[in-house]
Amino acid sequence: MPEDAEDVMGVITQQIEARFHMPVDDLRRAVTAAPQANTEATSVVHWYGLLTEAQGALNTAEDALVTALGTVPGELDDPAMELAHQVNAAVGVRDGRAMVVKYLLDPNAPGKRGPGAWRGSPAVSRGPALPTTPPRLPGTPGVSVARGAVR
Incomplete structure (x- = not known):
């Protein structure tokens, strides 16, 4: 595994372990045993698994590119460019x-603070952000327009 990959995976692994106060392998076992116990942990373990797969695919692609670059001096040919x-x-x-x-x-x-942050969450009832009455020009009487009326 390249050094920068170890850095990315290492940093994220440390963050997960610090957040859940347990090693990632123990967290995986706990989530497998009881996935509904902590939905946040279940989501993190799921995405960490996807991240691990992506890192493996990256390592494989990099190895293939290094092999191709070792055999092709000078300009890159089409297969090397594809890699x-x-x-x-x-x-x-x-x-x-x-x-x-x-x-x-x-x-x-962002999006994780307070009630109503996610769609589907119970929204906090608030007043309108702006006044809902139309503005009047100076010197004109206020005219009421019935809702749904067409001018």
Whole structure:
């Protein structure tokens, strides 16, 4: 595993272990035994598994690219360029999944604060953000328009 991959996976693993106060392997076993006990832990373990798969795919793509680059001196041929694109795509997938795990671990992330933050949550009843009566021009009497009336 490349050093930067160990850094990404290592940092996220440490964050998970700090958040749940247990090693990742123990957390996986706990989630497997009782997935409904803690939905947050279940989501984190699921996405961490996807992240681990993405890291494995990235490692495989990088190894294939290194092998191709070792045999092709000079300019990259089409197969080597395709491998380079695969590595680039694998990095994007890995980084995206890492961002999801980091989001799931952050209790202060946008959308996670307070009631009604997610769609489907009971919304907090508030008054209108702006006045709901139409403005009047100076010197004109207020005219009431019935709801649904067409002008």
